[in-house]
Amino acid sequence: MTDTASLIETLEYAHAGSRGLDVRIAACVKLDRKDIHGRRFVDVFERFGWEQMAKEADSWCIPHFSTSFDAAETLFPERWVLARLRRGPQHREYQIKLSLPVPESTSPKEGRQSAGRHAKLPLALCIASLRATIA
Incomplete structure (x- = not known):
């Protein structure tokens, strides 16, 4: 199962949106974001994983994909x-x-x-x- 297919399955069983899901979606679509130190989001995500990155989602300006129609x-x-x-x-x-x-x-x-x-x-x-x- 691909990462995208796995994420789709996770979304189908989710009861509600969350910052953890937003971070996983952002990584899946390879969202192009950099922090103040010039580190790319996808590189940091691969190193630390979604649980750690979910805590820092707002500092990376990750859109609220799972809870906002517009996002x-x-x-x-x-x-x-x-x-x-x-x-x-x-x-x-x-x-x-x-x-x-x-x-x-x-x-x-x-x-x-x-x-x-x-x-x-x-x-x-x-x-x-x-x-x-x-x-």
Whole structure:
């Protein structure tokens, strides 16, 4: 199982977002951040791991991917669009579909697609976005 697939599985079973999840997402998408000493986030993450980095997430200005719709939306891969966002049966989960339309078509139903489901909207967006990166 790849790191991305493992993270997707972790997100699917998470009850809520957390700074630990935000740090793992940031490392997975190789977020380009440097601290005041010029150290790159991904290098420090590989050395210390997500538990230590979660304590320092705010000092690295890691976005709140797992708890903020706006932050989670920044994870969409380039040219991918939100094709569908709806509530599931009995409003227990959000169902997200991202699409990479083919250039000659304006329909989001054509081309590659990625989906995510979760009771928390930002987590559903994170799942769909990460799935799109490995689609």
